[in-house]
Amino acid sequence: MPEPTSDIGLIGLAVMGQNLVLNMADHGFDVAVYNRTTSVMEDFIKEVEAEQPSASRVHGHAELADFVASIKCPRKIVLMVQSTAVASTDRDAVDKVTDQLEPLLQEGDLIIDGGNSNWNATIRREKEYAAKGIRFFGSGVSGGELGARFGPSLMPGGDPEAWESLKPIWEAIAAKVDRETGKPIERFDPSNPVTLEEGEPCTGYIGANGAGHYVKMVHNGIEYIDMQLICEAYFLMKQLIGMQPDEMSQVFARWNEGDLDSFLIEITTDILQQRDPTDPSRFFVDVVLDTAGQKGTGKWTSISALDMGIPANAMAEAVFARCLSAIKDERVAASEVLRGPAEAVDFGDQGEFIENIREALYCSKICAYAQGFQLMREAQNEFDWDLDFGQIAAMFRGGCIIRARFLQKITDAYAEDPKLANLLLNDYFNEAVNKGQAAWRKVVSLAVLNGVAVPAFASALAYFDSYRTATLPQNLLQAQRDYFGAHTYERVDRPRGEKFHVDWPEENRPQLTL
Ligand SMILES: NC(=O)C1=CN([C@@H]2O[C@H](COP(=O)(O)OP(=O)(O)OC[C@H]3O[C@@H](n4cnc5c(N)ncnc54)[C@H](OP(=O)(O)O)[C@@H]3O)[C@@H](O)[C@H]2O)C=CC1
Numbered sequence: 001m002p003e004p005t006s007d008i009g010l011i012g013l014a015v016m017g018q019n020l021v022l023n024m025a026d027h028g029f030d031v032a033v034y035n036r037t038t039s040v041m042e043d044f045i046k047e048v049e050a051e052q053p054s055a056s057r058v059h060g061h062a063e064l065a066d067f068v069a070s071i072k073c074p075r076k077i078v079l080m081v082q083s084t085a086v087a088s089t090d091r092d093a094v095d096k097v098t099d100q101l102e103p104l105l106q107e108g109d110l111i112i113d114g115g116n117s118n119w120n121a122t123i124r125r126e127k128e129y130a131a132k133g134i135r136f137f138g139s140g141v142s143g144g145e146l147g148a149r150f151g152p153s154l155m156p157g158g159d160p161e162a163w164e165s166l167k168p169i170w171e172a173i174a175a176k177v178d179r180e181t182g183k184p185i186e187r188f189d190p191s192n193p194v195t196l197e198e199g200e201p202c203t204g205y206i207g208a209n210g211a212g213h214y215v216k217m218v219h220n221g222i223e224y225i226d227m228q229l230i231c232e233a234y235f236l237m238k239q240l241i242g243m244q245p246d247e248m249s250q251v252f253a254r255w256n257e258g259d260l261d262s263f264l265i266e267i268t269t270d271i272l273q274q275r276d277p278t279d280p281s282r283f284f285v286d287v288v289l290d291t292a293g294q295k296g297t298g299k300w301t302s303i304s305a306l307d308m309g310i311p312a313n314a315m316a317e318a319v320f321a322r323c324l325s326a327i328k329d330e331r332v333a334a335s336e337v338l339r340g341p342a343e344a345v346d347f348g349d350q351g352e353f354i355e356n357i358r359e360a361l362y363c364s365k366i367c368a369y370a371q372g373f374q375l376m377r378e379a380q381n382e383f384d385w386d387l388d389f390g391q392i393a394a395m396f397r398g399g400c401i402i403r404a405r406f407l408q409k410i411t412d413a414y415a416e417d418p419k420l421a422n423l424l425l426n427d428y429f430n431e432a433v434n435k436g437q438a439a440w441r442k443v444v445s446l447a448v449l450n451g452v453a454v455p456a457f458a459s460a461l462a463y464f465d466s467y468r469t470a471t472l473p474q475n476l477l478q479a480q481r482d483y484f485g486a487h488t489y490e491r492v493d494r495p496r497g498e499k500f501h502v503d504w505p506e507e508n509r510p511q512l513t514l
């Protein structure tokens with residue numbers, strides 16, 4: 001048996017796996033690779049040999065046993081395979097691969113699941129595989145194809161000792177941001193990758209067991225709402241102003257120079273100026289069918305928020321917006337029957353209205369991130385993690401899909417107050433929303449009056465208005481619950497925790513103290 005030479009192994013050579021392998025190889029690590037379908041591995045190796053300067057560091061294996069034997073001990077093996085398990089009893093590709101690896105591994109070997117696994121599955125796997133002598137570690141990976149290739153944001157969670165052994169590789173391949181400004185340092189050159197000496201890596205230990213995958217899931221929940229908000233801004237410019245995609249592209253390009261500067265605005269700018277590759281007389285966006293897919297992370301974020309009673313309504317709204325988009329046939333039929341407002345309401349000056357949309361987008365985005373961070377704050381209590389929100393925001397500044405200038409502001413907010421209850425309470429965000437709220441309200445009102453659906457703008461605004469309201473109408477709701485179900489209520493004039501009930505069927509309706 002030849003001496004093991006690879007520093008790390010990776011299983012799962014789809015888009016993310018292939019690019020992570022090349023990223024590790026660019027940074028000088030020898031990587032063993034394996035894929036269930038051998039031809040995929042063989043094609044990849046051929047392509048790497050033809051095109052990549054780091055080809056000599058990528059080693060393909062058709063047999064799992066050879067793959068494992070080629071990795072230096074204690075072995076580190078990254079899984080980048082489909083992840084679908086949600087309930088603790090579900091077993092998916094991650095379990096199938098881990099089960100196959102188990103008899104081939106030695107004590108101290110480490111499996112790192114880099115897929116979008118549900119955090120509950122990661123908690124279950126860490127325990128289950130520990131009992132079999134395998135160290136199982138979860139790490140969120142974000143950045144899509146290009147991020148994986150030249151610097152993703154990496155969110156590792158699990159055994160701290162396992163993290164120490166993974167850290168040199170993870171820090172090397174992660175995206176880097178400028179240590180002073182927090183701005184991403186981007187270079188897309190395989191022969192000259194961005195190094196740790198040049199900037200701060202967008203990775204760091206998140207917490208025990210499923211913490212890394214939980215944070216990645218919330219990242220995706222934020223990604224959902226971020227994307228939906230941009231879509232609503234686009235839709236308003238399209239439906240109310242009647243702008244063409246290339247005109248909107250110019251607006252987004254301008255926005256990208258200010259507070260909204262982000263990867264998602266940048267790609268939107270590019271998409272909107274793109275012509276249909278099959279018919280250049282049309283814009284690409286106009287030929288894409290309006291039905292959104294989803295793989296589950298946004299839904300899991302919303303379910304987790306509902307489970308813990310956290311008001312992440314705008315994030316859930318973004319998931320429902322995708323669901324509504326998916327019932328295309330039903331919507332087309334309904335559009336023949338259901339009528340909107342009879343008359344259009346004028347939006348006034350076009351330039352001013354576009355500026356209002358920008359402000360509405362920024363204010364909504366602030367609320368969306370407030371909800372995401374509020375959710376993580378609750379999750380740390382629920383799952384006994386000790387999350388560092390400043391560090392998480394800092395990690396999101398580069399590499400990942402939600403990377404944005406704005407994340408430096410969140411990093412600063414948590415540096416000022418690590419225990420900040422809600423981002424909206426930070427001076428910068430409070431002032432930003434105060435400044436933008438008139439425009440935000442105008443945009444939502446005009447959308448409603450004109451029958452243009454803006455579920456994310458509107459629910460973010462409802463969140464803001466509810467969060468800043470000391471007395472909500474749930475006094476009446478509690479009275480209703482007490483009336484029909486004897487569910488009891490607390491009183492404004494009595495200490496919290498004291499419970500009362502009115503004996504509603506009784507003629508005098510006496511109050512009972514419980
Ligand atoms: N695509 C993206 O932008 C991002 C994806 N992710 C996550 O990263 C992971 C990989 O994503 P992506 O690269 O898109 O690939 P996919 O999610 O499409 O997964 C495809 C890979 O999984 C392997 N696979 C599927 N089922 C099994 C099985 N039962 N046993 C062994 N291998 C199996 C496939 O092997 P085979 O070739 O044999 O079918 C292939 O290598 C996923 O968890 C995804 O959610 C995370 C961030 C971004």
Ligand SMILES: O=C(CO)[C@H](O)[C@H](O)COP(=O)(O)O
Nearest residue numbers: 116142143294295296297401
């Ligand atoms: O994790 C990702 C980005 O961060 C993946 O691209 C994920 O698939 C996005 O979610 P969805 O497919 O549900 O839109």
